[in-house]
Amino acid sequence: MIPAIEIRQVHKRFGSLHALRGVDLTVEQGEFFALLGPNGAGKTTLINILAGLARVTQGHCAVLGYDVVTDYRNARRVLGVVPQELVYDAFFTVREMLRFQSGYFGLKNNDAWIDELLHNLGLTDKADIYTRLLSGGMKRRVLVAQALVHKPPVIVLDEPTAGVDVELRQNLWEFIRRLNRDGHTIVLTTHYLEEAEALCSRVAMLKQGQVIALDTTRNLLSAHATTQVRVRLNPDRLPDALQPLLAGEEAGWFSLVLSDCAALEGVLATLREANVAVADLEVSKPDLEEVFLRIMGKSA
Amino acid sequence: MTGLWTLFYKELLRFWKVSLQTILSPLVSTLLYLLIFSHVLEAHVQVYPGVGYTAFLIPGLVMMAMLQNAFANSSSSLIQSKMNGNIVFLLLPPLAYWEFFTAYVAAAVVRGMVVGLGVGLVSMWFTALPLAHPLWTVLFALAGCVMLGAVGIITALWAGSYDQMAAVQNFLIMPLTFLSGVFYSINSLPPFWQALSRYNPVFYLIDGFRYGFFGVSDVSPLLGLSIVGTCCLALSLTTLALLKSGYKLRN
Numbered sequence: 001m002i003p004a005i006e007i008r009q010v011h012k013r014f015g016s017l018h019a020l021r022g023v024d025l026t027v028e029q030g031e032f033f034a035l036l037g038p039n040g041a042g043k044t045t046l047i048n049i050l051a052g053l054a055r056v057t058q059g060h061c062a063v064l065g066y067d068v069v070t071d072y073r074n075a076r077r078v079l080g081v082v083p084q085e086l087v088y089d090a091f092f093t094v095r096e097m098l099r100f101q102s103g104y105f106g107l108k109n110n111d112a113w114i115d116e117l118l119h120n121l122g123l124t125d126k127a128d129i130y131t132r133l134l135s136g137g138m139k140r141r142v143l144v145a146q147a148l149v150h151k152p153p154v155i156v157l158d159e160p161t162a163g164v165d166v167e168l169r170q171n172l173w174e175f176i177r178r179l180n181r182d183g184h185t186i187v188l189t190t191h192y193l194e195e196a197e198a199l200c201s202r203v204a205m206l207k208q209g210q211v212i213a214l215d216t217t218r219n220l221l222s223a224h225a226t227t228q229v230r231v232r233l234n235p236d237r238l239p240d241a242l243q244p245l246l247a248g249e250e251a252g253w254f255s256l257v258l259s260d261c262a263a264l265e266g267v268l269a270t271l272r273e274a275n276v277a278v279a280d281l282e283v284s285k286p287d288l289e290e291v292f293l294r295i296m297g298k299s300a
Numbered sequence: 301m302t303g304l305w306t307l308f309y310k311e312l313l314r315f316w317k318v319s320l321q322t323i324l325s326p327l328v329s330t331l332l333y334l335l336i337f338s339h340v341l342e343a344h345v346q347v348y349p350g351v352g353y354t355a356f357l358i359p360g361l362v363m364m365a366m367l368q369n370a371f372a373n374s375s376s377s378l379i380q381s382k383m384n385g386n387i388v389f390l391l392l393p394p395l396a397y398w399e400f401f402t403a404y405v406a407a408a409v410v411r412g413m414v415v416g417l418g419v420g421l422v423s424m425w426f427t428a429l430p431l432a433h434p435l436w437t438v439l440f441a442l443a444g445c446v447m448l449g450a451v452g453i454i455t456a457l458w459a460g461s462y463d464q465m466a467a468v469q470n471f472l473i474m475p476l477t478f479l480s481g482v483f484y485s486i487n488s489l490p491p492f493w494q495a496l497s498r499y500n501p502v503f504y505l506i507d508g509f510r511y512g513f514f515g516v517s518d519v520s521p522l523l524g525l526s527i528v529g530t531c532c533l534a535l536s537l538t539t540l541a542l543l544k545s546g547y548k549l550r551n
């Protein structure tokens with residue numbers, strides 16, 4: 001099957017700044033994919049290249065097999081992008097904006113889908129209001145609607161929930177999940193890593209213009225899986241044999257880092273042998289945020 | 301072609317929604333020129349034999365209004381989109397560079413023509429104008445609006461701020477349109493200024509446009525149309541090349 005997005009050895013230079021340094025990435029059709037990285041990692045530059053907003057210095061990109069430079073019209077037809085910046089055209093109402101955007105994509109009578117989009121994004125009562133009069137969250141919804149107006153099979157959302165309240169965030173993700181279930185490929189950049197963990201099946205992490213991690217969310221979590229155990233002991237002392245596992249101590253709680261859950265059995269056995277009883281115990285698994293910080297830290 | 305029509309319609313709607321500023325305001329200021337200059341000079345100046353100064357002035361003012369508004373339309377729309385960031389709405393869809401050009405220039409032509417027609421109609425209260433060669437009038441009007449519509453796009457593409465945009469408008473477009481024979485025949489100028497005026501393409505636009513009304517001009521209308529046509533073509537090709545390359549639009 002043709003990949004939804006194919007990025008091959010992409011380099012981008014802005015003068016002396018080497019923003020992307022040989023990025024290779026393939027997103028398959030139907031995936032819900034996260035592109036993560038700190039500010040300045042090159043996420044938006046990569047998205048801009050895909051969308052034709054920036055020109056690649058070296059390498060090539062294709063959307064559903066259409067080269068974004070040589071076959072840009074087809075590539076843009078199959079791609080919907082929600083830009084990061086909260087932009088709007090002060091002259092027009094929400095419905096006018098959506099009709100124009102439909103027309104730019106060659107769609108004449110698109111009102112049925114526009115109405116559905118307005119409904120799904122909670123914008124029906126704002127349809128005839130000037131976009132400049134909407135709140136930030138509402139403007140963000142309009143941007144999402146604009147990106148989806150031509151029913152693109154590949155949708156890229158560049159931090160779509162930045163500055164958006166919790167309720168809208170939930171509604172938006174519910175809607176995007178439905179689009180994904182219907183077969184749309186979704187690529188997402190976000191600073192809310194719990195969103196990426198909950199939604200995305202695969203993750204790429206970018207740092208200083210390079211992909212430093214690329215795997216399924218599950219593999220990334222298990223590959224960096226360390227189990228953290230917090231215990232309160234009676235008497236309040238950690239046996240010497242467990243000292244190498246100690247990550248910290250606070251208010252009578254000892255934090256131990258284990259390679260996996262099975263190692264907990266050994267910890268409990270050591271405590272029993274040392275005649276130390278467990279007064280309280282908490283076990284926690286790492287989340288994507290910890291994995292992200294660990295990977296970013298390792299590659300520093 | 302749906303994309304082109306949509307962009308053209310959007311550009312029309314944009315200036316129509318603020319028509320007080322985009323149509324009525326230039327119409328009123330042009331008529332004020334007419335009122336003042338015709339009042340002061342009607343009795344003292346006769347440029348062409350048998351043509352009163354007010355009648356002589358009207359085609360020049362109409363053309364000046366058309367040119368300034370054609371420029372203002374494409375340039376202000378594009379610079380606003382660039383500065384506000386909503387240009388992205390035009391860069392993400394599969395619009396071709398020539399559709400972009402055609403829509404912006406066509407909207408500039410419409411605005412120029414609407415303002416020009418408005419000035420022309422209201423000025424009929426002042427004096428009756430002959431229309432010796434209507435086709436020449438239309439040809440020069442069209443060429444002028446296309447030319448300045450294209451210049452508007454080039455300027456807005458180049459400008460990195462509203463200040464730079466205003467600089468081009470005030471230090472290039474305004475002098476070129478004012479010093480082009482709107483208020484006088486270049487034959488009345490000293491030889492140096494007369495020779496300099498012949499390097500100003502706007503002079504040929506106004507002279508040719510005026511020929512359409514009176515059948516009299518400072519230079520041959522055919523020569524004028526050739527020069528204007530060449531400028532139009534060169535500016536259009538330059539604009540198309542800039543848009544195709546993504547100059548200051550796509551990094």
